[in-house]
Amino acid sequence: MPRRHMHVTDTAEAPLRAALHDLRARMEIPDHFPPTAQAEADSAARAPRIPAGDGEVATEHTLHDATDLPLFTLDPPGSRDLDQAMYLARRRGGGYRVHYAIADVASFVTPGGALDAEAHHRVATLYFPDEHVPLHPTVLSEGAASLLPDQDRPAVLWQLDLAPDGALTGTAVRRALVRSRARLHYAGVQRVLDDGTAEEPLALLREIGLRREELETVRGAISLNVPEQEIVERDGRYTLAYRAALPAAAWNAQISLLTGMAAAELMLASGTGILRTLPSAPDGSVARLRLTAQALGVDWPHHTSYAALIRTLDPRRARHAAFLQECTALLRGAGYTTFDGTAPPATTAVHAAVAAPYAHATAPLRRLVDRYTSELCLAAAAGRTPPGWVRAALAALPREMELGTQRANQVERACVDLVEAALLRDRVGDTFEALVVDRHQDDPTQGTVQLYEPAVIGPVRAAPGGPALPLGDRIRVRLSTAEPGREPVQFTPV
Structure with a gap:
């Protein structure tokens, strides 16, 4: 299923x-x-x-x-x-x-x-x-x-x-x-x-x-x-x-x-x-989820385990619902x-x-x-x-x-x-607040961002030779592509 x-x-x-x-x-x-x-x-x-x-x-x-x-x-x-x-x-x-x-x-x-x-x-x-x-x-x-x-x-x-x-x-x-x-x-x-x-x-x-x-x-x-x-x-x-x-x-x-x-x-x-x-989920996966929680405004105290946090979430709240969607990554x-x-x-x-x-x-x-x-x-x-x-x-x-x-x-x-x-197809060129939740080890100018609104997660690519993405930091990104069936969402740092 x-x-x-x-x-x-x-x-x-x-x-x-x-x-x-x-x-x-x-x-x-x-x-x-x-x-x-x-x-x-x-x-x-x-x-x-x-x-x-x-x-x-x-x-x-x-x-x-x-x-x-x-x-x-x-x-x-x-x-x-x-x-x-x-x-x-x-x-x-x-x-x-x-x-x-x-x-x-x-x-x-x-x-x-x-x-x-x-x-x-x-x-x-x-x-x-x-x-x-x-x-x-x-x-x-x-x-x-x-x-x-x-x-x-x-x-x-x-x-x-x-x-x-x-x-x-x-x-x-x-x-x-x-x-x-x-x-x-x-x-x-x-x-x-x-x-x-x-x-x-x-x-x-x-x-x-x-x-x-x-x-x-x-x-x-x-x-x-x-x-x-x-x-x-x-x-x-x-x-x-x-x-x-x-x-x-x-x-x-x-x-x-x-x-x-x-x-x-x-x-x-x-x-x-x-x-x-x-x-058991590798430490890196849980650490990445902590960044996603931060991006979505989900309070995750450091002393609280992942299992304990899940039981406190309300899936009727949009930010909690989006976070629960991302938690499925730990089932891989x-x-x-x-x-x-x-x-x-x-x-x-x-x-x-x-x-x-x-x-x-x-x-x-x-x-x-x-x-x-x-x-x-x-x-x-x-x-x-x-x-x-x-x-x-x-x-x-x-x-x-x-x-x-x-x-x-x-x-x-x-x-x-x-x-x-489909959600973002009419917003190509717009800028969004986002959090960098992942950064490629072999190319730190590429990674993944989680938007604050709407709760979309997608790839971000800076210009070649540009600065490394600030993992865990809040940045502004511009939507460069979004065409259902042709081009998935892609962001560039502003």
Whole structure:
């Protein structure tokens, strides 16, 4: 999923949408699926083949029936690629039970087939400000495999038992037939939680979410509440606004994080698996963020850690929202660690932002690796060897995911360039107050500046032979180029 969320609201004929269309063409982003892959998807949508272990195939009649669970999904309005559904309850004697259903993509994708090959080529859904390019054909991702309401669906069903403080005490996972009862969206859920009219399963979302956030703080973990950037056209000019995520979205994310941590524990105990790992941020990255905070007027006392600072920020405030966007840079360097037979050392098995072992497990409709995580966890929970097709793919998965992440990063960077150029296209030649947040080591006349208003970050280049950029100092810069789809923003010192 994207680190930076962007959405554009202008009409299809507007310049930014046209530039985004051209960008997809230049980057050779596919706009359709190969006929053989689409045919496999169409066939699987009509008749899924549900794995039953040992090479056998289950049917909806032999699958564990969990359709009595009143599951619900919680996503942005209009979403149809629904990976997760949940039901939350209290346990007798105290604590909680989380039922979490994950779309069972392996029931629709045959290993070694054309659809499987295309998924390995795409790796993940790509997100653009105006649309997304799916990992799987929509007949599956927004149809037969999606946990849409009032439809029986094969799923990987997690049962997670929690202590009264929210700590995980028990994990079970199995294949099951499920039926979501409702498709909810964040604003509606937040409203009933705030006015006290939410029924207990929804009320428990807040209760469990807050418990898990407290445990996250104790671990020293970092949870970025990154707001969505919305690019709006008004009177022929673009403006940038930030839409902060509601608390309900953060509590929903805690359920997903809980499941990813439980998946990591299962795989580590079994000796076979794939983890999402992230090293600690290098000192230079944090130092650069301090300069960005200074440029945006975000108070960051020297005695306050990065993790502690993040918890004090309000994404509804524009400067805080812009800073949170830049904090996603610390997520770079994440990768995947596979193991088959021997679990990795604890020092290399941890995701620094989660402050615990963690696995991507809850978004198989939109991310390739999650399908494999489901199979590895199902095997671990059943005490059996993972399927051969899963183990055969393990060695190559980190590199495939890395290439997919690189492509997603390229898309993200190109979209940011387009958006910034669209925001400033009518202001070429204008001067701005800015802070120098980075300076090239091999050429100190080049670097990066953060504008005070609007909150745009971009490259700055002084004249050859000129003075070095004053790293960390405030300067005035002139916008020299900004043409969506042609020239990204570029500044020169005044």
